[in-house]
Amino acid sequence: MAALAVASTGLAQPILRPADEGPDAPTPRAMDASASSPPLSPREPGEDETATAADATASLVIRPTAFEVLGCTAFDASEIEALFADAVGRPLTTLDLLALVDRLRDHYWRAGFRTSEVVLPDQSLADGVVRLMVLEGAVEEIVIEGAVHVRSTWYRARLRRATRTPLDVEALTRRLEQLQAEPGVERLTATLVELGPGRHRLALRVEERPPWSLRASASNHRSPAIGSLGGGLEAGIASLTGLGDELRVAGQLSEGLRDLRVSWDAPLTPWDTRVGVAYRQGRADVVERDFEQLDIQGRFESVALELRQPVLRTRTLEIGLAASGEWRKSTSSLLGRVDCLQLGLRDCTPSAAILRLRSDATWRGARRAVALRSTVSVGVDALGATVERDAGDRDGEFVSGLLQLQWAELLPEIPAAPWLDGTQLLFRGDLQLASDPLLSIEQIAIGGARSVRGYRQNQIVRDNGAIASLELRLPVWRTGFQRSIVELAPFVDYGSGWDRRRARTPDETLVSAGLALRVAPTERVHGELSWAHRFRDDLPRGDRLQAEGIYFEVVWDVF
Known part of the structure; x- marks a missing residue:
């Protein structure tokens, strides 16, 4: 789930405004004059043309037996009847009728129909029915x-x-x-x-915006087993077909990693239904010194198809649903021979066919933003998925759930400490629960820059796990537009993992605390350097930087 934060300044909002008024351009209120309703009774020849409107309207008194609204499609008959209920049977003057016209117009306006008008047409009142006309x-x-x-x-x-x-x-x-x-x-x-x-x-x-995009990154966020130092490129082209679609190609590279992902996302309907397809392929070779002689290699491949639909979109709240199908396969080898490197796995070339249902909810306020995502994954016996007879073995038949929460809070301003304006408090939490032992491609990884800092990347990998992080972002240097250039971010991270069959592997808990330096010299370049103290020393540390609890990342949005 993408990182969530409360922005100090918002994007430019679209402007909905009336057309510039010219000498011949009518306005909603000018409609009353240009299409004003004629008097209810015709003027006699020779009538004093200087009679005031008040004299003309005060002379008419009627007792309406009913009201009929012509051209109304926004409200049902019962709502219209209730709107005029207090006027039926009462003596009304023309001024009273015009007030009822305003009442109906205001009813439209309160419902958001602010371009609709109501007029009192020329009519006979012999039947006691007053007719109003709506120009929706x-x-x-x-x-x-x-x-x-x-x-x-x-x-x-x-x-x-x-x-x-x-x-x-x-x-x-x-x-x-x-x-x-x-x-x-x-x-x-x-x-x-x-x-x-x-x-x-x-x-x-x-x-x-220009349709082309290119992002380059460098970091030590990978597992030391495959070389933590590496880089990535991601290129995209928007609206390749002219219909709002997007094609993206992303690759990552380190000493032992080659990872390529291609995805295409396109709209299906005017209701913002979208379909996405993705293909991923890669290899991961263990290059860590202690295991280099074992020639451990891994291959992975996946194909996914996803359908997404927003079900509620307001200014502050967005809720969406998604359904996807994915096929995943991995292969591992030792000393050049296919080998099962995961405990409890019999098939050394496991694959899985997975159906996923996902719901997303995002709420944004002036000082707070909350994002919640829940995903249910079901591994099915299809497309050659690995299926074992022994219920205790790891295979492609499983049910798991993943719940993710992000919370960002813009803290109240302190008059005595204006330098703290823009301080944000962020919380992130993940919880995965599985009903069956999982293949490694479906397990949750704990440890590293994206989970528990201070420990090596993917320090523990388990069927079930919980991750939580609390971070305070303090602006140190900002531009005149209140955009943060430098931020300090003290944090506390926690992670715990356990397998479905606990006898096979011990439960593990990781805790750390540290400080991050976030720098964004331009809108296209940003980076982060973090250090964390680990509260456990009985686990492998990895390479030099990760062994000291140091992580870094630099990202450049080229265009």
């Missing part, structure tokens, strides 16, 4: 400007859901904010142009 706001045309890499039809398809009649301005604004968050969009500006009573054109101007 509608978008007749969507004009897209500036779309270069993504087709205009992609934007239109995603805006049509938010431009249904009657037009809900708040829903449209939320939809624009969601489009603003798309990776390929730099900025959106939306203008709502009034074409006539209830008729509008939506003009959307798009500023797109």
Whole structure:
């Protein structure tokens, strides 16, 4: 799950504004004058033209037996009836009727339909029924400007859901904010142009980001067994087909590691349904001095297909569901011969066919952000998956669950200590539980830069595990735009792992505390250097840096 933090400054938000007013451009309120309802009774010839509106409206008194609203699709009949219930049977003047017009208009506005208007049409009141007419706001045309890499039809398809009649301005604004968050969009500006009573054109101007991206990184975050020092490259191209898809190729390299991953992600429907496919292949050779003569080699390969669907998206909360299928296979060899290097494993070339169900929830407030993810994985007997008769053996049939939580809190400002403004408290926790012994490719790894710092990468690998980390990020140097350049981050890490069959391997617990230095000299370059004190000395330490509890990483977003 991607790192979560509370941003001190937000991204530019899309702007939804009315069209610039010109001498001939009507406004929502100007509609009352240009399409004002005629008087309920015609004026007699020779009537004094200087009579005031108050004199004309005060002379009419009616007792309506019912109200009928024409052109209303937003509310049902019972809601409209309740809205005018107190006016039925009462003596009303024209001023009272106009007040009821305003009441219905306000009801529309409170529901978000702020481009809808209500008028009192010319009518006969002989039957005692007062008829009001609603001109519900509608978008007749969507004009897209500036779309270069993504087709205009992609934007239109995603805006049509938010431009249904009657037009809900708040829903449209939320939809624009969601489009603003798309990776390929730099900025959106939306203008709502009034074409006539209830008729509008939506003009959307798009500023797109360059489609190409390239990220380079270097770190000592790998296991010392395969060479902790290494680097990686990740390249991507957005909207390869012009439909909002994304192709990414990533590779990692160290002394004993060769890892390649190719993925493609594309939208399926205007409801933000997306499909993703990924292929990964690599090899890992043990190069650690104590085991180098054993010529231990490993190969791994996987193919995955995933379907994702957001089920709720608001300004602060997003909930999504995903279902995926994955095939994974690994092979290990010792002294050039295939060998089972995992305790409890009989098949030395194990494979697994896995079905996964995942739910994600992210909540963001002004000073707090919370992300929760739960994943249920079920290994099935398919695609040649390893299946053993003995229930105690490790194979491809299993059920496991993974729960992940991230919490970021922007601490309150202290007037006496302004240098602490922007201090963040972060918590991260992972919990994996399995009903059966797992293959190594499905186990949880504990120890290292991403879990418990101060210990070597993948210090312990178990079927079940719990990881927790608490970190305080203190800004040391910031720019005039309040972007942190240098941060100090004291932290405490904890991890515990145990196998399904505890008699085979002992339970292990790791605890550490330390300090991290985070540096971001530009928006494209950032790095982190951390040191941690380990509270256990009875475990292998690994290479020189990891043995001292030191981890580093430098990342450069080339473009």
